[in-house]
Amino acid sequence: MPKSLRRKSKKAGLPPGTLIHVGAPKTARVKVTIIDYDESNLQEKEVVKIDECYPFKEKSTVTWINVDGIHDVDVIDKIGKNYGIHPLLLEDIVNTEQRPKLDDFEDYLFLVLKMLSYDEKQHEIKIEQVSLVIGPNYVISFQEREGDVFDPVRDRIRRAKGKIRKMGADYLAYALLDAVVDGYFLILEKIGDRIESVEEDLISNPDAKTLQIIHYLKREMIFLRRSVWPLREVISGVSRKESTLIRESTGIFLRDVYDHTIQVIDTIETYRDMVSGMLDTHLSSISNRMNEVMKVLTIFAAIFIPLTFVAGIYGMNFSYMPELGWRWGYFVVLAIMATICISMLIYFKRKKWL
Amino acid sequence: MPKSLRRKSKKAGLPPGTLIHVGAPKTARVKVTIIDYDESNLQEKEVVKIDECYPFKEKSTVTWINVDGIHDVDVIDKIGKNYGIHPLLLEDIVNTEQRPKLDDFEDYLFLVLKMLSYDEKQHEIKIEQVSLVIGPNYVISFQEREGDVFDPVRDRIRRAKGKIRKMGADYLAYALLDAVVDGYFLILEKIGDRIESVEEDLISNPDAKTLQIIHYLKREMIFLRRSVWPLREVISGVSRKESTLIRESTGIFLRDVYDHTIQVIDTIETYRDMVSGMLDTHLSSISNRMNEVMKVLTIFAAIFIPLTFVAGIYGMNFSYMPELGWRWGYFVVLAIMATICISMLIYFKRKKWL
Amino acid sequence: MPKSLRRKSKKAGLPPGTLIHVGAPKTARVKVTIIDYDESNLQEKEVVKIDECYPFKEKSTVTWINVDGIHDVDVIDKIGKNYGIHPLLLEDIVNTEQRPKLDDFEDYLFLVLKMLSYDEKQHEIKIEQVSLVIGPNYVISFQEREGDVFDPVRDRIRRAKGKIRKMGADYLAYALLDAVVDGYFLILEKIGDRIESVEEDLISNPDAKTLQIIHYLKREMIFLRRSVWPLREVISGVSRKESTLIRESTGIFLRDVYDHTIQVIDTIETYRDMVSGMLDTHLSSISNRMNEVMKVLTIFAAIFIPLTFVAGIYGMNFSYMPELGWRWGYFVVLAIMATICISMLIYFKRKKWL
Amino acid sequence: MPKSLRRKSKKAGLPPGTLIHVGAPKTARVKVTIIDYDESNLQEKEVVKIDECYPFKEKSTVTWINVDGIHDVDVIDKIGKNYGIHPLLLEDIVNTEQRPKLDDFEDYLFLVLKMLSYDEKQHEIKIEQVSLVIGPNYVISFQEREGDVFDPVRDRIRRAKGKIRKMGADYLAYALLDAVVDGYFLILEKIGDRIESVEEDLISNPDAKTLQIIHYLKREMIFLRRSVWPLREVISGVSRKESTLIRESTGIFLRDVYDHTIQVIDTIETYRDMVSGMLDTHLSSISNRMNEVMKVLTIFAAIFIPLTFVAGIYGMNFSYMPELGWRWGYFVVLAIMATICISMLIYFKRKKWL
């Protein structure tokens, strides 16, 4: 994931407000869709020419413009100009290295969020940047690519489920925020599963593979934390703003999303603590096993080396070695060896090595 | 315990206020009991039809409605509607993954708590979510299952012990809070016992089992902390609220519960520090033991390997080896071996390995 | 010390204000002594019947009632009722598991402190709870058992040393606080001595005993910190209170005690850091020694195993082994062995293992 | 890098305001360049005599005086006197050991920054101190040596790119700040690359070289953090100042730089966490490998030492050893040896050592 930091530098030195896409290069067409609704009407369309978006600014209905793909800075620029978005914010939209943040302008609120998804194939968390511009009667959302967690929201609008169709743009913004935060729980679930699967091997069978998974989990927690932590302030910021853009009735819902965010952060911290603990335990566990290995070695060595020595003595070729001629010499030596062996076993038994 | 996080995700995308039970699935019947009292009267009954609860809202006596089982969202919904509880709160009640929290509405306070119990069979801490709705003359408590720490409170109401019968709903709420917090001390006691039992093995006999117990204790402290820490703010919140629901006379009792909560948190932190210290000590202790094992091995090897080599020399079959023919050759070699052996012992004695 | 947490649970479920002694059971008689003084008069007596204490409440002289032993809840209850102490505070007095704390009532201040003493026999820190009730012209102190750090204060009152006889009850309270805090320095001295004695063995001769002492020191620092840390807020609380009970002239003395408390906390933190560092150093130190042991083993093995192998070759009984028949075969082999031995020594010398 | 702290001490004892250059000694000539511009005019020149700078103070155009080289205290002194800069600040300018800081005087703001560059040859981060004096219509920048990150800003002024030519000295100051902060991203990229390259060896092939790189990365993070962390306060200070020197229109740009600074700090913290985690993983990883080594040793020893012992027995020269005379004795012994060998292999297989 640190790769993501590499491309920021190509911006160094440009005048502020210059739109340069900073992120993985993409070739797909930018897709812009509009959902416009009030309690009784609903219009949904994909935009072909970008100026189709313009008239919705003045309509009293709630308009949700969703932009999939931010690599075409031209599209962003046009929408930005029409909706009066500050050039520095447009720069933030196309730069996918932003921290989650909230900027409050008089006419609109600007939010940067991180949308997480789990790539089942590569067992990796994917981070996508979502920017929201919340105006009095419109919400514009910018995403890096198609595919998102907003389908249930679209569905609720289409089917007029819940009270979304009766509420304003601020409630729509809340619904989107809520969808993003709900997505985090899915990720945490995956991580929770992996933590649990490692836990089992941790003490009974610690090895390099366990270590690698712990190491990756640790790194993932670092990145996850970095994406989610600032969200706390963003959402608490939105709900406390005395902006006229956020109606009071939406406040309680925002407080609910805030509670969920705290819960996510709390779980991340818990997982972080657990993963840290696992690394410590892994080290102790490996030392433990090495101890076992060493004991096996020592027991073998301590028993057989003296015996081999005794055998070695009577393998010497001195012409005068009285024991060699004794009738029972061989058996006496065997008995001595058995005695040594048994004493050693008793000694190690007492030391609790056996 | 991380399992508990898994089911949250099935809610992702639903409109807010949709009641979905998030928790271990249960089939038992929901049991609703009512205790209604004032200084002179006491009525206690189990509810058969849920609308038996409704009339108590208007009565001037103090009413305690206790709901055991929250998987039947229908029951929750009906009570909620009758008592005017906000749909988002009902959602919180049936979602057992909440953090302890306090929400202040004009007509009632809403608290989420974690009630802990120790499962003697599985040596595990069980966490149960308890939600309290505190109205002007009623308290509604929602629990996940039957069996709780509230029996002493019921008993005090029945026998009119202490001043509970003379006080209002806020005092009842305090009594319930106090019972929950007192329950924590029982858990801490169990953990204290286990910490102590591990301490003894820690330095004298550290092994994988010790490590496992420390690892589990550490995990339990993480979860315990997570359950109790937010309680601090919840209780301090209740006692500072300028809500008309909390009479001034109850304030001092709430401050007392607050003191207990601080004491619980303090003890958890102390235990956490101790358990962390134990993991470090365990590692050092194992290294220590490995050192001992290594010394034994080295002493055996360093003494017998040279001796075996000497024996090996005189086991060679060269036709011309003058020593072999000497009359006392064998005994001279034995003497040399004894000298080597004694010198090594003196050497290791000096090195303090013996 | 965690034992102390065990008995708290027997209170679970009782109505608040129920006096139950929580602490080590005791059978000794409760001893109540009174010192009553002003600038010119001094009266000192041991109380036989508890109601002898009552009249002092109204006297304008400064009265110090000291209660040794809190297991007789009856005595506590009677004094409490006479001096108008809130039942919850009486409960705190007899429960020795309190954290240091300050409660401000209109007529009196209530303080809980921990008095530390060092048990020379068992090399253990003993913690005793002291509760102070500070009224306008009286101070009541409750201790767990006879024997305390207050004798110098008694002495100063008796001999009219310093200005204690000229000042009010607040100054007396200050003197008691000061005596408790001064006692901490004695404990820190003992711990400092033990830290120093371990330091010496730490690098030159680390073993299981060193580890054990470090482990105990660490635990003691945890408990010490827990006893002293909240004291900071307690004393700063007393000196900032705009209570009429604390005269302005006493303020500067309280600030002095506060400075001492900070100094104690500071030293505890310093010791904690040192002890933590010692554990890390101990682990490194043991690894260091293991390295030494391993080197000895490896040097012996690497020198003698090849030599033994060479001896083994010429111990084989093949009928056709030309070297065996050579005149100088034996001596050539001995020379080869010496060469191997010397090369290995040079090799290890170069590796700096010797 | 700690070397940089050495030269501070030569100042000890001098009266405040004495200009002494503290930093690596330099012999290059001090180079002073002036860029003076407004929307329509642009004048750029290198100063030969220092008093050429003086008249720009009064001109209404924006003037940027850049001083490369601060070892010639005379030059600094003259400029300082002319522009009315406080002697203590001049002292700070020539002392390269400053922390980033902001001083607010009525007539000008004074900033100390650290400009980072990556020395490709020595794989080292170079830290250069940049001081900015921001007046109503001028900015004076002091650098330690020629070569900086300001060229893009110069370019923008020359080509009138963006709105820099239309704005005042405060915007110029912002542009310089932005250039410095943008430079940090380049450094972070380099470090990110190195972290990634180490990650690969960490578990598969940990050795002393890996350790060394981790150790250096850790040190670099410590120094980087130290340079950047105080910048946060500096920039937030500039943007919050109610100084008349900073126009409101520049505020949003400063907030943007502030966001970037936070992002840099955030990344540094992330890297720090990663590098710390890597050290822990490295230790576990090495222990893991040692375990492998030990297993190999133990398997060899445990198989061959008993076998050698058996061979030793029948190498003894007792005159009466019945087995020696048996016809199949030799083959029976070989069979026994094979059995021992196979049993050991099965044993280690079961222990999962193979």
Place this chain on the structure above:
Amino acid sequence: MPKSLRRKSKKAGLPPGTLIHVGAPKTARVKVTIIDYDESNLQEKEVVKIDECYPFKEKSTVTWINVDGIHDVDVIDKIGKNYGIHPLLLEDIVNTEQRPKLDDFEDYLFLVLKMLSYDEKQHEIKIEQVSLVIGPNYVISFQEREGDVFDPVRDRIRRAKGKIRKMGADYLAYALLDAVVDGYFLILEKIGDRIESVEEDLISNPDAKTLQIIHYLKREMIFLRRSVWPLREVISGVSRKESTLIRESTGIFLRDVYDHTIQVIDTIETYRDMVSGMLDTHLSSISNRMNEVMKVLTIFAAIFIPLTFVAGIYGMNFSYMPELGWRWGYFVVLAIMATICISMLIYFKRKKWL
């Protein structure tokens, strides 16, 4: 250094304000010197009888009374009484265990500082306590022994360098503070040198000596931090005080000392981080080396133990061992041994152990 805590306890129980010298016992005579000056006059003398100090209190010139040696409580007491210093402060002056602190009285400010010096012989940091009493036109400084960092200040007064002779007592106090803080840089330099010298051995050649130096450095950082950290608040306290004793013109100089103090603290923290990192690296480094040692051992054992076994087989004395009679038996066995040896070497080469 913990020794310094031992003597505090001898004060336990004494009434407040009792002057008892707490510190290393000293026998040298107390030396009191006076420097009295204004812009045009300068008087400097050593005091023979202590009452020579008294008249300076009323003089309008700036007077600096320096007391070397605080073990003669009589001298302290007399000066204290004459200059109206509170008895508790006198107690602080003679007790060398104070934390750096600032007390603000109406007529004077009281400061406790720690002056550090490096004992070249014992390679140890010496800590000396300096107390300053700052009155409207006098500064009294108390030191533990002769020899200090104030000579440059004396020199500046004598030679009228800088503006010290034109300023008041507050500027003199600043100059003394500045001298103390500048002294810290010297200490940090020494520590920086030692850190660097250890760094070199850390990875290439870690041993018990390296560990010992790291351990001492760590302890020194703990003590250093403890001495300097509270200074931050002290100096920021002095500069923020709205005391009439500190003129506004001195404010900017105090802010400068404050900046230096922050810089010192910053460097201490950096060093602490570095030293902590070094301990971790040391452990990893030792484990690394042990790995190397183990590999050498294992390679030797794994090659020669099987070979010795083979030799052992053909050393057996069975009467029927067909191979022994073969013409080329011996050479075949030698060839087999060579093969085993080479296979092992290839095996270890592949494992990257060679």
